[in-house]
Amino acid sequence: MPTHIAVIGAGAFGGWTALHLLRAGHRVTLIDAWGPGHSRSSSGDETRVVRCGYGPNTVYTQLTARAIKLWRENEQRWRLKLFHNNGVLWFSTVRNEAWDKAALEALREHQLPFESLRPEEAARRFPQINWDGVLTAVLEQEAGFVLARRACQAVFEGFLAENGTYRQAQVEPGTITSGRMGPLRLNDGSTLAADQYVFAAGPWLPGLFPNVLGRALTPTRQDVFYFGTPAGDSRFNESNFPAWIDNSATRYYGIPGNQWRGFKVADDTPGPAFDPSAGERVASPDALAAARAYLARRFPGLAQAPLSESRVCQYEMSADGHLIAARHPEASNAFVLGGGSGHGFKFSPALGEQAARWVLGESAPPREFSLERYKNGPAGVGERK
């Protein structure tokens, strides 16, 4: 039976969930306080890394493998290029054999091609990097990066074209009585009633449900830098360089020049707690100095590169880095979806597809996404990027 479902949040998670619910034949109202992929949302930057190797967490490899198919299918449908398949290069100065072994096994299982590179071979293939001290390197071929902000807008346009309804409003959850949530309260004073409510409010989730998610999710400040490459030099552009993740003790990652923007570099370490609505987004001089020092060491050709842009974003960090996808413990018609923790964008098309089924009760989310895991305190190994 078609039902009316309200999805709160038009970022990567809410947008794709709303689209899949619509495609499953339901009436969907998508609501966002500021708009899809707006600059304060976690989905609002230019680009996001798409890698499939996830150590022992095969659930994410599976989601990402499916997501790559969905990125491609929808690109064709929308006649738009969002997924840039120029590979992801991971490398590290520390050995983590168990993680690498599990990640590569999962890639093999999902028929995702990769090359393990000896450091001297990596140095020959990618002379842009100073390989001193690097012990392991893997090039994932069915990987790359996706245009993030643009993808949220494309999903939104697709949603409207397929007859979804959009409201721009700030939402407060409805009152819960007898195990069900009542109509949402909108900031214009109106209410909105639906059969089911999906809260995909990213870093705003703990504020919406402090009792349920206050301890489970923390928005953390993340500084991101774009550096200008030398004039006429295309060594650091997507045509000549993959997206990359330095899996060493401090994890840096980056995306080569694309869309005529700069070379992106950021530290993946979760920063201090951050207010996603009121936080000022001025890059920290210390984070900039650290990014410059990293570049000078690992990418000597960019040692003098000027900063061309910076952003302050926030991870919606769950305590263990895993997603949160669960029914509200006190309201059977409300579902919370979030906790992307700095790695959620890549698989958002497949997550939305699964989430639509979870919301409709057709299947259940994996145990590691449950809220029950917080009963005995956070557990598990952090999963990021």
Ligand SMILES: Cc1cc2nc3c(=O)[nH]c(=O)nc-3n(C[C@H](O)[C@H](O)[C@H](O)COP(=O)(O)OP(=O)(O)OC[C@H]3O[C@@H](n4cnc5c(N)ncnc54)[C@H](O)[C@@H]3O)c2cc1C
């Ligand atoms: C710096 C940075 C780098 C990252 N790098 C990667 C990467 O390389 N690869 C990767 O896969 N992932 C990466 N991620 C993670 C990924 O971007 C996020 O996990 C994902 O975008 C989260 O999407 P979301 O829809 O949950 O949240 P959001 O995009 O924040 O969307 C939530 C939406 O809810 C709306 N909302 C909130 N409260 C209300 C309300 N009360 N009423 C109405 N609307 C409301 C907001 O306006 C917002 O639009 C990164 C994240 C950051 C910040």
